[in-house]
Each structure stands twice: as structure tokens, then as C-alpha cells.
Amino acid sequence: MVFDEASQVKPVDALGAIARGRQLVVVGDSKQLPPTSFFDALTGAGEEADEENVTADIQSILELCKARQMPERMLRWHYRSQHQSLIAPSNYLFYDDKLVIFPSPGGQEQLGLMYHHLPETHYERGTTRTNPLEAAGVAEAVLRHTRTTPQLTLGVVAFSQAQRQAVADALEKLRRQHPETEDFFNRHAHEPFFVKNLENVQGDERDVILISIGYGRTREGYLSMSFGPLNGEGGERRLNVLITRARQRCEVFTNLTADDLDLTRTQARGVAALKSFLHFAQHGILNQNQETGRAPESPFEEAVHRALTARGYTVQPQVGSQGFYIDLAVVDPAQPGRYVLGIECDGAMYHSARSARDRDRLRQQVLENVGWKLHRIWSTDWFRDPLRETERTVQAIEAARRLAVPDEAEESEMLGSEAAEGIAREEVPGGPAPLAEPYQVAQLPAAARQLEVHQHPMARLAGWAAQVVAIESPVHLDEVTRRITLATGATQVGARIRKSVAAAVRLAVNLRHIRQEGDFLWAPAMTAATVPVRNRSGLPTVSRKPGFVAPRSWPGPFRPSCSTALPWNGRP
The missing domain is CATH 3.40.50.300 (P-loop containing nucleotide triphosphate hydrolases)
Incomplete structure (x- = not known):
């Protein structure tokens, strides 16, 4: 008795024939589909089975034979695919x-x-x-x-x-x-x-x-x-x-x-x-990266993980690739499904290699061949000067991110097209100030209201961030986030909105549409000498905080903690 496509044959349909046979050969693939249960609800066959029916929870005759631990052999030659x-x-x-x-x-x-x-x-x-x-x-x-x-x-x-x-x-x-x-x-x-x-x-x-x-x-x-x-x-x-x-x-x-x-x-x-x-x-290569859920292999790797996480990066430990584990992998904030950099530490995985050739040459060669960008941190260098090694690693991450931006020309074109949607300038009402011009607030296109912030494409958000910066530079990141939030019709800035805007800003920075200095965003060509003094009296109270004035935008050598053009009830 031979059953082909046995993963599709229910035990109840096969047991009668098996009982009449002398020998049994079952051919099937447990990695393919079980029998369909679509018609069970129509016929009543899907109702709760008798507790004494030992095959009730087994979907196919193939699984029943495997459960009975019958001898099995894998047919390894694959004949169908001609490529x-x-x-x-x-x-x-x-x-x-x-x-x-x-x-x-x-x-x-x-x-x-x-x-x-x-x-x-x-x-x-x-x-x-x-x-x-x-x-x-x-x-x-x-x-x-x-x-x-x-x-x-x-x-x-x-x-x-x-x-x-x-x-x-x-x-x-x-x-x-x-x-x-x-x-x-x-x-x-x-x-x-x-x-x-x-x-x-x-x-x-x-x-x-x-x-x-x-x-x-x-x-x-x-x-x-x-x-x-x-x-x-x-x-x-x-x-x-x-x-x-x-x-x-x-x-x-x-x-x-x-x-x-x-x-x-x-x-x-x-x-x-x-x-x-x-x-x-x-x-043409298999994406074999897997987040294993495994903890870092050594205290050294844990220290590196903590340092990079504190700098705002998302870092996954022990990511598998082609039989190896990358000690630490930095997630691309613009595309969370990919990694921009793999970090190799001379920890447990390094010392487990059978030879210097394996750990110092072949391992890196294999990983780079499948597309990884790698950065090495030596434990002796880390323990001598962890701050210096952290900075080196941050520089490697940022360099890898610049290289990893897909189709930069295309992204730039998208940002340009978003800017072409129409950028409006709205002068905030307020009395004239002798040494200050009215603060101008960027007005984003009406299309922003069609979706929530996190639902807009990253390139579109980056384009809007660049629009705000072009009008209001230098402007605090929180203000850019607030402009985009209000444009979409939202009334509160939540964690998801902040994360989406921050990722969009990083994309715009990578494409050099804006420049970031700390928490402030600048137009690329603007310098401290070219920043005008602006009258903020017409802005909402939340936007008139002294902390929202970029320190480098103060004219002259005297740079107090708040602008003379900013209405202030206390002393500067």
C-alpha cells in the first residue's frame, strides 16, 4: 500500500486501506500543507471527537506514522527545479x-x-x-x-x-x-x-x-x-x-x-x-539574519550594548547569519527590517573559532560577501578607553548609515517633490519690534491630514521636516515635531509620533537637506552669523520657552539664556 502526498490524507480516510494491506509506504512532506478542514463544518466532521479516538488530534496519515515512530528516510535529491x-x-x-x-x-x-x-x-x-x-x-x-x-x-x-x-x-x-x-x-x-x-x-x-x-x-x-x-x-x-x-x-x-x-x-x-x-x-543571496533572543555572550558585549543604546541606537545582540552569530547588530532607524552595521567583539564567539584564520579572516570575509558592514571593537581598547571606542563606533554607524541610504538620488527627488507640494509662510501677528522681524511659522500642505503621522511614508515626513527647517531655521526638534503633529490634525505629541519624526529627521540629515546640532535643526547653508533676530511674541506659550532658542543664534559675543526679542517677565 503506497500513499503519495500523504500530508494531505486524513487518517480516517487511510486507516481502512492500511488495515487491508500487507506493507505500507507513506510518501509526503511535513513542511507542506495538512489536509484542508473547510468542509468539516458543513458535514459535522469538525465537531468535538470522541476522547478515545487516538487520531483525533493528528491531521494526516504522514503525521500519524511519524508519531508512531515508524522508520523514515529523507529523499534528498530534488528533481523538479531546473535552476x-x-x-x-x-x-x-x-x-x-x-x-x-x-x-x-x-x-x-x-x-x-x-x-x-x-x-x-x-x-x-x-x-x-x-x-x-x-x-x-x-x-x-x-x-x-x-x-x-x-x-x-x-x-x-x-x-x-x-x-x-x-x-x-x-x-x-x-x-x-x-x-x-x-x-x-x-x-x-x-x-x-x-x-x-x-x-x-x-x-x-x-x-x-x-x-x-x-x-x-x-x-x-x-x-x-x-x-x-x-x-x-x-x-x-x-x-x-x-x-x-x-x-x-x-x-x-x-x-x-x-x-x-x-x-x-x-x-x-x-x-x-x-x-x-x-x-x-x-x-540572489539569502537573508539569513535572525534575532535569536539570546543575551550577549560576555560582560564586554553587554557594556558595548549599553553604551550604544544610551546614544539612542537600537542594538540587537546575537543575530544569526549563515551559521554565525553577529555579536551586536545596529538596526537601521529608517528601515527597521535591516541592519546598518554589525559589531564584532573578541568575546565568546571569537574565542570559539578553531583557528586564527577562521576568526580573523574567513568569518569576516563570509559576512561581508553577504552584505554586512562590520566594525571591530577589541576588548583591550574598550577597557582602556570606553568613551573613545564608543565614539569610534558611533562614527562607524553613521558612516554605514550614509552608505546604506537606498537610492539617495531617488530619495532626494522625493524630498524635492514633497517640497514642491507648496510651502507657505505665515507671519505670526504681533507688534513691530525695532530690532527683530516677525517669527515665520511653516505651514505644511493639507495632504498631511489624510493620515496619522506614523502612517505617512518616511520620505514625505523627511520632506516636511526639511520644509519647516527651511522657514524656521534654527529650530528645535520638538518644534518640528509639533508642526508636523498639528498639520496631521493630532492634538498631542505621543511617543510613536516622536519616534517617526526623529527617524524622518535622521533621513533628512543623511541626505544633507538639514543639519543637526544637538537638539536644533539648521538649514545647511545657514550659519550663526546669518541668523536673524526674530520676534516670538505671537507664538504660543509652549513655543516661547528660552530652551527653544538655539544658543548659537545669539548676536554678538553676549549670549544670555533668553533672547532680548523674546518677551520675558523675569530677568535674562
Whole structure:
């Protein structure tokens, strides 16, 4: 008796046949989907089972055999994928790199995993729950396939039922416009063309698979860490099924990048697996960084961790990468799903290396090859002068952040376009002052009220921060935060708003649109000699605190703790 696809066979459906057989061979994959329980509620089979039924909590005959500790053997040769990139993510994520993968003789342009980034598309969260432009792009790719490679079988898989329907509708329109392509859709009777959603694709395989993720950033730039079935229990198994369906080519369509997925906002294993898959599709290397939750290995590492955290950085200890652990990894504040710098300490991991070659050359070489920027702190240097080593590390972090800013020209263009939305100057009413001009308050565009502060794209917030600084420089960070908060219609400045604005300011500083000195933000070309004396009498009381006047903006050698142009009831 042989059961194939045994992970999909319920014990109740198999036990009768097993009882009549003499030998049993069960073939399946515990990393793929269990039997569906969709119809159980309709038939009553999903009701509470008899307590004496030993198979009630076991989903498949495969799991039952494993629970009975029957002899098992892993079939390691992977025969389906004709290019190693089609199976490499699953091999790493689900099979502990135990699969034997054979190299492909074909070229990269025709075989393997391909990534199509569609940043101009938007996920309609809360309404249709689809990405219509992405669906249209997938439909066009189907027609392109019918013209260029009609000899290859084709399937389309969407992450949700709604996106599947959107792809099907878009394709139906194109097929009516191009009747000459109908021959392809009737050509492969043994493996016909299909459009399915994620949960209905197990057992299918085609020469080419097109994947429409659908979920992603909204038109306003907001990204929820919700990806339908991937967020549920066993979501990673659904992803494993999907990304192993293609024999020759798999193409992914999405408006997301791997760095968009912030794993601090979700514990779902399916989302973590999706992040690694997208990273491999984009860069050809597996994003194997994992926050292990392990504590620092030594008091030395703990001291470095405390020092950097006190300077405002988010630092994760013991981050795994390709079998190694990075002692400390600094999180990119602009993109929390990535690290800007790995910090190596000569602690437990360093001393556990078997040779000097391993710990001083190969380890760093491997990590740099997969994209890490590394900084070394020697324990002897740290204990002699921790302040100096902290400053060296901060400089390394900032240098790495400048290098890590993605598509700086593009970001600059975005900031410029945000500034072009229209910046208004509002003169604060107040009586004329003989030596001071009225303080001008920047007015941000009405579009700010469409979303909460943290829901706006980082580039947009950075652009608004630069607008405020251009009008009010030098201006305190708290004032910039207050301007953006009020522009969005919020009445209070909370921790989440402060964090979002601070990250946006750091981006604007990195792009050199503003200059930061302590808590004050300056226009890049402004100096202390060019700062005008301004009359703040028309500002709200909260904005007239002496601490909100930049110390370097005082004219002349005498710089009291408050401005002579600032109404003040006490003595300066």
C-alpha cells in the first residue's frame, strides 16, 4: 500500500486501506500543507471527537506514522527545479540545506527566480483588499508568456482569494482584446493554465509560475504586517508550497522589498520566511539574519550594548547569519527590517573559532560577501578607553548609515517633490519690534491630514521636516515635531509620533537637506552669523520657552539664556 502526498490524507480516510494491506509506504512532506478542514463544518466532521479516538488530534496519515515512530528516510535529491534559485530559499528555510540541488546549464535570463518591483502600485486595504495595478501587471505578463514561450506550461498564484479574482478579471479583459492568444490557453491539456490562490496550489507544478503577492503598501504609504494565510499557524508551510511549484522559472510581482518587512511587528513565521524569500529574489543571496533572543555572550558585549543604546541606537545582540552569530547588530532607524552595521567583539564567539584564520579572516570575509558592514571593537581598547571606542563606533554607524541610504538620488527627488507640494509662510501677528522681524511659522500642505503621522511614508515626513527647517531655521526638534503633529490634525505629541519624526529627521540629515546640532535643526547653508533676530511674541506659550532658542543664534559675543526679542517677565 503506497500513499503519495500523504500530508494531505486524513487518517480516517487511510486507516481502512492500511488495515487491508500487507506493507505500507507513506510518501509526503511535513513542511507542506495538512489536509484542508473547510468542509468539516458543513458535514459535522469538525465537531468535538470522541476522547478515545487516538487520531483525533493528528491531521494526516504522514503525521500519524511519524508519531508512531515508524522508520523514515529523507529523499534528498530534488528533481523538479531546473535552476538552483528555485529551490534555494526552501532548502535553507525548511530543509536545513539537506536537499541535493543540481546546477542548471541554462542562462539566468530564461531560468530561475525573477523579481518584479512595482512601487507605483497600491494595495487597497479596507476596500477591495486587492492591488489592481499589480493584477494588471501579472495579466500582461501572462499574455507576454503566450507570445514568447507558449511551449512552457504556466500557472498564476495569488496570496489571497480577492487578488486571485482581480488577476482573473484583468486577464479576462486582455484575452477578449487579444483573441489570437487563445490557442495557448487550450494548448497544454496535461497541465492546463490556472489562476489559483495560495491555499489551493499544493500538488500543482508548472514550467513557469507567476506570483502576485497583492498585499503591500497602500496609496498613503502605510504597510500592515498582515499577509493573509501567512500570518496564521503554519503560514510558512503555505509559502513553502507556493515557492516550489515552478520547474524552470518563477516570477514574483509586488510593491514590497524585503527591507519593508519589519519582523519586530509580527511573530508570524510565514512573514519571516517571506522576508527571506523576497531578499533572495531581489539580491540572489539569502537573508539569513535572525534575532535569536539570546543575551550577549560576555560582560564586554553587554557594556558595548549599553553604551550604544544610551546614544539612542537600537542594538540587537546575537543575530544569526549563515551559521554565525553577529555579536551586536545596529538596526537601521529608517528601515527597521535591516541592519546598518554589525559589531564584532573578541568575546565568546571569537574565542570559539578553531583557528586564527577562521576568526580573523574567513568569518569576516563570509559576512561581508553577504552584505554586512562590520566594525571591530577589541576588548583591550574598550577597557582602556570606553568613551573613545564608543565614539569610534558611533562614527562607524553613521558612516554605514550614509552608505546604506537606498537610492539617495531617488530619495532626494522625493524630498524635492514633497517640497514642491507648496510651502507657505505665515507671519505670526504681533507688534513691530525695532530690532527683530516677525517669527515665520511653516505651514505644511493639507495632504498631511489624510493620515496619522506614523502612517505617512518616511520620505514625505523627511520632506516636511526639511520644509519647516527651511522657514524656521534654527529650530528645535520638538518644534518640528509639533508642526508636523498639528498639520496631521493630532492634538498631542505621543511617543510613536516622536519616534517617526526623529527617524524622518535622521533621513533628512543623511541626505544633507538639514543639519543637526544637538537638539536644533539648521538649514545647511545657514550659519550663526546669518541668523536673524526674530520676534516670538505671537507664538504660543509652549513655543516661547528660552530652551527653544538655539544658543548659537545669539548676536554678538553676549549670549544670555533668553533672547532680548523674546518677551520675558523675569530677568535674562
